[in-house]
Amino acid sequence: MKADIHPQYHLIKVVMTDGTEFQTRSTYGEEGATLNLDIDPKTHPAWTGGTQQLLDRGGRLSRFNSRFGNLSFGKK
Structure with missing residues (x-):
């Protein structure tokens, strides 16, 4: 096997x-x-039962809503 091809595995602190x-x-x-x-x-809705809201950190949700928010999908 080749030497030194694997990443370093060490202790880190998770907050x-x-x-x-x-x-x-x-x-x-x-x-x-x-x-x-x-x-x-x-805090993630998948583990909390969906009661918490995710923050729109990258603007993706607001961009999606601005593009597709007015669609009714056949509901009236």
Whole structure:
């Protein structure tokens, strides 16, 4: 096998949206890096039953609504 072809696997700190932290092993960043989550299982609608609203972070939702928001899809 070839040497040094695999990414480095090390400990990082993950910070959830509510501020809780935990350490895990990952190939993200460097040793001791911090990964701040925007959406996690405590806030994502798939895990919360859809009661929370996702923020439109990239403008995609507003762009979609501006293009297709006035369609009725056959409903009157």
